[in-house]
Amino acid sequence: MKKIENREALGRIREASREQVKKSKCRVLICAGTGCLSGGSGEIYDRMCELVKEYPDVEIHFGPEIAHGDGEIGIKKSGCHGFCEMGPLMRIEPHGILYTKVQPEDCDEIFHRTIEKGEPIRHLLFKRDGIEYQKQEDIPFYKKQTRNVLKNCGHIDAEHIEEYLSVGGYEALEKALFEMKPEDVIREITESNLRGRGGGGFPTGYKWSQVAGQPEKVRYVVCNGDEGDPGAFMDRSIMEGDPHKMIEGIMLAAYAVGAEEGYIYVRAEYPLAISRLKRAIEQAEESGLLGDHILGTDFSFHLHINKGAGAFVCGEGSALTASIEGNRGMPRVKPPRTVEQGLFGKPTVLNNVETFANVPMIIGEGAQWFKGIGPEKSPGTKAFALTGSVKHTGLIEVPMGTTLKEVIYDIGGGIKGDGKFKAVQIGGPSGGCLITPHLDVKLDFDSLKKMGAMIGSGGLVVMDDSTCMVEVARFFMNFTQNESCGKCVPCREGTKRMLEILERIVGGKGEPEDLDLLEELATTITETALCGLGKSAALPVMSTLKLFRDEYVEHVVDKKCVSHNCSALRRFVISPERCKGCSKCARNCPAGAISGQIKEPYVIDNDKCIKCGACESACAFGAIHIEG
Structure with a gap:
């Protein structure tokens, strides 16, 4: 592009860029974000370019109209479309069709059926609750969003200024x-x-x-x-x-x-x-x-x-x-x-x-x-990375003030599998947890602050009832402690002590007084750390202690993890009525913790058991399970 010397020249080049886009009677926008590229979208792009070269004079059908070739098929590398779980993604304009989980071997069919004949390919369309969605804008994941900041992502070539x-x-x-x-x-x-x-x-x-x-x-x-x-x-x-x-x-x-x-x-x-x-x-x-x-x-x-x-x-x-x-x-x-x-x-x-x-x-x-978008004190939209135990993960953008329920159930499609909603970690390592009574809370700065949470940069990790909240706290504290710069004592030493306590608890060696010590350390770090990241380092622990104290007590007093995530607190048992006495479990146990006689029920010595689960995997009769 020539250097733009003044306002008038910019207007002319902008109009020329618009005309150039209009010349493409068909635009194929292939997601070239990091996620889709790792799934093979680069190969899809290369194959579609090859097909355009192989068939330069192909006729493009759009309803009753027919547009001829001569460069009218534009194959573009776009940015992230947001629906990351369904990638690699391909959008075909002007149909507005979004194809999901596209593979290089699908390209020939897409070219000859959709581009050449205008026919949608059903097995590449997104489906939810038995409904098939041809147009991207009709998919519930997109329909409930307001994409302003992300408006161009997935709709323009990310590598050329003319497209912008x-x-x-x-x-x-x-x-x-x-x-x-x-x-x-x-x-x-x-x-x-x-x-x-x-x-x-x-x-x-x-x-x-x-x-x-x-x-x-x-x-x-x-x-x-x-x-x-x-x-x-x-x-x-x-x-x-x-x-x-x-x-x-x-x-x-x-x-x-x-x-x-x-x-x-x-x-x-x-x-x-x-x-x-x-x-x-x-x-x-x-x-x-x-x-x-x-x-x-x-x-x-x-x-x-x-x-x-x-x-x-x-x-x-x-x-x-x-x-x-x-x-x-x-x-x-x-x-x-x-x-x-x-x-x-x-x-x-x-x-x-x-x-x-x-x-x-x-x-x-x-x-x-x-x-005019969102609440008065927190206007505009916010982009979130929706991940975890939700059916449809990805990058979303919603007006400030949208409820957590709308994000998880309307956009995300609800909890995946047979699980039930338990909590959502919002704001990453600097954030806190929200639970079922908070599903109607509005996602904006002031509303979340009242709940003891924060938007942070926009991470939303959804957790179902199989999640151990003590392990969640340990995970985030481990991250924060590793990332501490070490300049101030409260963050450098305080997070290390908190992590040690949490590791003791998930390791089955926690004591009741550890819970009080966690709260004391969390308060001290929050009040005395040098920077904002240090001051918020203890938030995940404080939040889970407040909302899921019973889980901490179970870990410390009963030495149990009801979600069975903490391996040190697992207790494997053999059901006598199901055990056939085949000895396969004993033969696969690396610790020699299983004993018994052939054709008689075997038993596990939990003092010797290393909680590896090899016996459970080896049993063909479902006789071994985790107690509780």
Whole structure:
């Protein structure tokens, strides 16, 4: 693309991009997000490209109309469609068909039946409760969502700036540069009440105004793409599927606060996101949308990518900026805060990927439009990574204020298998649990805070009645303890002591006083840790102790785990009425814990038993089971 020198040239190129998209009478959008690529979507893309070359003059049928070939079939690599469990995914426009679990061997049939003849392939369509869904928008997983931030993900080619321009890309930047002053942009963001989507929910406009008001004129904009929560991939999907939207948001922030340099901090474990971001930045620079005197104005901005080593603590603002500077990623005492002395000691705007991705829509559509979505104090939408014991996992986006019940049952399809809902861990290692009485709670910053939980970056792990909540607490504490930077004693030593106690409990060696000690340690860490991550480290333990204390007591007093997840608390027994005395269990026991005589019921010595379960697996008569 030629360098865009002014506003008029941008308008012409945007219109040309739209016309180019219209020329494709048929667009095949193959999910090229990390999940689908790992499932083989790259091979699907290659095969579809081969088929287009093999049949360049194929006729495309859309109802009564027929469009001829000559490049009118567009095979595109899109970003994540969100319905990750059903991948690899393929969307075919203008039919709106979504094919699920596509394999390379399906490509020929898709090409000759759907593209050439307009016929849907039924075995590739999504089905739920006996209903077959041909159009993507009719699938309950999508129908109940409001995809604003994720609107383009799965609908445009993620690797070409022309595709972003064709759907109105950089219109908000154009509007800001030619119709708004920097203070007007800040006023619009402030009026929208956009709150940070990284977890804290801090008002974005207020943060920007603090940076803009600093006497120091050298300022920076930093995008936090670290996303360290286990199971969270919202920011990754935006960076992979719609990188220019985030970049445009960063540029609007830079214009608003007078910054000429910006950094995107991405964890190195996101190679595809890094690759797409690099390509997007290069394309924006080549077209003149990044660099000096953008669109012929006085606004200049340069954007850089900084790869992090994957430390969870680098999601904290001061640790993140220290890492970019080349120092060890560790939080520092505040004040001064990042808005006053952030990157290289200069005033810094620091927001996460999803926050910046909201900005172009707010500037383009207006603050009132944004405030019309969700509750007044937490407007807009929120992306969540829905995982765990739910039928349909994936990446979703819903209005703030949507209830937990709607997310789990309407979008997620309910609890998978024969299980019953037990709890949901929200907010990752820094969050807490919600249980059945909380299913009607609204997912917004203020409502969750009252429940002792938090949105965090947006992880939602659904758990059924087979889950051990003590083990869940141990898992998150193990993660937090491993990720502690070690700078402050409460986090470094306190989380280690809590983890040791939890490991004793799940190992069958817990004592009643351990529960009181856990609560005391949790309170101390929360009140005295240096950074926000340390202060929230004990939340999963505090939450599960409050809501599932009976499970802790069972582990400590009765030495039982009713869900049978804690292997040290399993007690294998042999039913005499079912045992045939074949001795197979004894022969497979590595500890010699089973004894008996042939054709007589065998017995297990639980003092010798190592809880491996080899006997249960070996028994052909179902005579061995876990007691309780």
